[in-house]
Amino acid sequence: MPTLTRLYSMQEAAQHNTGEDCWVVIDGKVYNVTSYLDEHPGGDDILLAATGKDATDDFEDAGHSKSARELMQEYCIGELDPSAMAFPQLEIYSTEQSTDxxxxxxxxxxxxxxxxxxxxxxxxxxxxxxxxxx
CATH class of the missing domain: 1.20.5 (Single alpha-helices involved in coiled-coils or other helix-helix interfaces)
Incomplete structure (x- = not known):
């Protein structure tokens, strides 16, 4: 029987960005790494800096081992909701310009x-x- 996966929006995942409540998003999956902050070999500041954005590139650039990738599965709490992908807000500026x-x-x-x-x-x-x- 397949397990149900909870879907999260990026905005929801980004709200968990403190040492007491830290989530990261890697490859479309959401990980609650709060309990892992003190154990992370690179330090907790690396994980805290990865909150609020898709940290896939940061994760891949660090060259994590196979065992690190397996360990991640323990912290997976869900996936990003593809239908709730955030679009950047457009800023609208006035085209009126003073000639004075x-x-x-x-x-x-x-x-x-x-x-x-x-x-x-x-x-x-x-x-x-x-x-x-x-």
């Missing part, structure tokens, strides 16, 4: 605080250098 150069500059300076701070810093340095030459 002052508005463009003001938009940049309000959006990025670095520009006004840099202008003030350059002015200060120029003032100090000017006063030293007198």
């Amino acid at each position: 150069p002052l508005k463009k500059i003001m938009g940049v300076t309000t959006q990025y605080w670095v520009v006004p701070v840099a202008i003030a810093g350059i002015s200060l340095v120029a003032g100090v250098l000017y006063l030293r030459t007198k």
Whole structure:
């Protein structure tokens, strides 16, 4: 009799991303590796960094042994639901662009605080250098 496999979405698997509750996704399968974190030869930080994404490439790049692949089966809790594959959200930007150069500059300076701070810093340095030459 075939065993029923629980299906998980990537969003659901990605929510388990702490040392107290850690799931990873490799080759379309979901693994609860929470109890294995302390035993992982590469350290728990490697597994924690693999949460929230498909870690298949990371797993394959590490060159895991046959015994490591067999050990993984103990931690398998289900598979990714192929019908719930996430699509990246599109960001929509306005195509309206101002032709007024002052508005463009003001938009940049309000959006990025670095520009006004840099202008003030350059002015200060120029003032100090000017006063030293007198």
